Amino acid sequence: MPELLKKILDFSDEYSMLPETGSVLVCVSGGADSMCLLEALLDISRERGFTVSAAHFNHGLRGEESLRDEAFVREHCGKRGTPYYSGGGDVRAYASMSGQGLEAAARDMRYGFFYEVAERTGATRVATAHTADDNAETIVMNLARGAGANGLSGIPPVRRAQGRTVTVIRPMLRVSRDEVLRFLSVRGVSFVEDSTNSADVFTRNRIRHAVMPVLRDINPRFHEAVAAASEIARADEECLTALADAFIAGHCGGGGGSGSGNVSADAKDILGLPTAVSRRAIRALSGGKLSFGHVEAVLGLCGSESPSASLSLPGMTVYREYGRIVFAEGEGTGTDGFAPVFPADGDSVAIPGLGLVVSCKSIVCDDTFVCDDTFNKSFTSFLFNYGNLCGRMTVRPRREGDTIKLLGRSGTKSLKKLFIERKVPVRDRALVPVIADEGGVLGVYGIGMGDRAVPEPGTLAFQIKFEEIK
Secondary structure: OOHHHHHHHHHHHHOOOOOOOOEEEEEOOOOHHHHHHHHHHHHHHHHHOOEEEEEEEEOOOOOHHHHHHHHHHHHHHHHHOOOEEEEEOOHHHHHHHHOOOHHHHHHHHHHHHHHHHHHHHOOOEEEOOOOHHHHHHHHHHHHHOOOOHHHHOOOOOEEEOOOOOOEEEOOOOOOOHHHHHHHHHHHOOOOOOOHHHHOOOOHHHHHHHHHHHHHHHHOOOHHHHHHHHHHHHHHHHHHHHHHHHHHHHHHOEEEOOOOOOEEEEEHHHHHOOOHHHHHHHHHHHOOOOOOHHHHHHHHHHHOOOOOOOEEEEOOEEEEEEOOEEEEEEOOOOOOOOOOOEOOOOOOEEEEOOOOEEEEEEEEEOOOOOOOOOOOOOOOOEEEEEHHHOOOOOEEEOOOOOOEEOEOOOOOOEEHHHHHHHOOOOHHHHHHOOEEEEOOEEEEEOOOEEEOOOOOOOOOEEEEEEEEEOO
8 A cells, every 4th residue: 555545544543534334425626636645545445444535726816727627527427427517606705795805715615515415415515625734734823923832732633613514634644745646646646726825915825935944944753853842732721622612511600680591600610720721711701802912801800809899801791790800792791771660559560581570559558567677588569558659660780879778777879889788780771660759769679668658557558569470
């Protein structure tokens, strides 16, 4: 067996890339690398028992040259008796619509086509022809951009396509471009050249033409050294990510109040992790959106002495609720609260944003009413003396300057101070219902009743009761 085929087969077996049965769809551009992969997998398939098909995507970016490439691959597959599928699209239009660069837009459209063909034809694997040289170039690019261990792990050998039933495999990641060219020469297999590969307007081409020759001059086997280093980095990354995932599974839950679906973690628990793990946990909790600087800012928030500090980050807000760090989708650090309601006798009014219903009715206060802390400790039901009410009543969010003298307590306090004492998160304070009339605050849901309109037994009272919407 040729050395190149043995390399591909050994690497594929190491990562369980190739199926025992079924079909592998090979992505074929017509260039040397993809033609080598197609030939290699056709050989290996006869030994292993799976079948091979080919797919080509015409990006339409190089005019006649793009048409030439498509025709070349079609003709080659026809000669080899290989099932062939072609597709294409307006990459420039898609890039403009999606706000991406041409390279990213082309990649999205190309892979989308490959996945669709694989699922339609029953292929469980999509094989791409990335080589050891591609991997080395990718790692150098990532290093120049300041990547961490994940970026320095290079191109993953196996990747499950997100939201798809197919797996992407890269069987040639240990094969150099020189080995590819020797293999094709011996086999007499032709290929086409992409003219844009010589244009240094693309970052990868600049690295390929200017940087890689210098590195290979320093170490002629540079691509092998990078491949080994990337596999070490990948193993370390997988281990540390698993530790971060275990922390999240065991220590992180919902947060942010009002059933928002946000996630949170104890700040001390995050700081207690090794830094390599805490950084990965923070990035995972954020959905992977944060840069190194953003992650460091979140770690700083964990150590902040402010009980309600916050950070506005791309697409999200991270804030502190006393001892917890909450990761919330969307930007902004506060909430607008809810629309006030004006209860009247006999009403039952829903406050959808809070998941509560406010019921109001007039009753005669009986002898069982006791004006102390034993009355309704949850503070979801309130009784007010009709004779002490001032004008229209309302259930509303807290306002700046609101104060209350709680029943059975000495001194008047601002609601802000009460919320701080009760450790009500800043973001949730505007969601706490406040019962007030034109004379001020009468009671606060979940916190307490004021002493201004306390009913006496036998007097007419106004009852306000809060219940959760079921």
